Amino acid sequence: MTPRPIMWSRQIVRRGLAASLPRRVYMTQGPRQSDSICLTFDDGPHPEVTPRLLDLLRDLRVPGTFFLIGREVEKYPDLVRRMTAEGHAVGNHSYSHPRRESLSRREAAAEVTNGAAAIGRILGKPPTLYRPPRGKVTVGDMWRLWRAGTTTVLWNVDPKDCSVRRTTAEVEGWFRDRPLESGxxxxxxxxxxxxxxxxPELIAVTRDRKLNFTTVEAWAK
Ligand SMILES: [Zn+2]
Incomplete structure (x- = not known):
């Protein structure tokens, strides 16, 4: 029987570790005095949405950070090359986006390694950023990632845009109620x-508040 890993809920990890670990090890947000914002995009590359997103970011001159699923990376390598060519950061989001709870330690490590390798084969070097699927990560995972020189990246702003129950208008309303802040x-x-x-509206409103956009890579230095 596969041993169940001890899961740290996002809240516990955030409260317990975010304050005590340097950002290049474990990041949930950037410096509050940075006057900058990181937009991150998970679960791609997607053959239809990602090219349109890249067009939009290029036209608005906004850098983003993409956390990619390895098996999708293998299908759409040109999109991954385009991301870095246009100044975006690329991170690993596992090979197949499994539920962490269903994996052994060895299987979880293979998901990280295979996801990183898929990106590394295209870009010539493996990514140094990792975002665990659904934000689920054990202390052991984080330790191994850190030993491999990889930053574990979560988030502090989640509008739940991935929920099929939340409409575009609801996500827009969510951001109006909670304007983005530095970091x-x-x-x-x-x-x-x-x-x-x-x-487009989110970027315009954020710029009106005198905030800039940067990548997670820049914050992890
Ligand atoms: Zn995901």
Missing amino acids: DLVLLHDDQTKVLDIL
């Missing part, structure tokens, strides 16, 4: 079109 690390998804509709 916010925003979780979004580019495996569906909602992100394309909400971004």
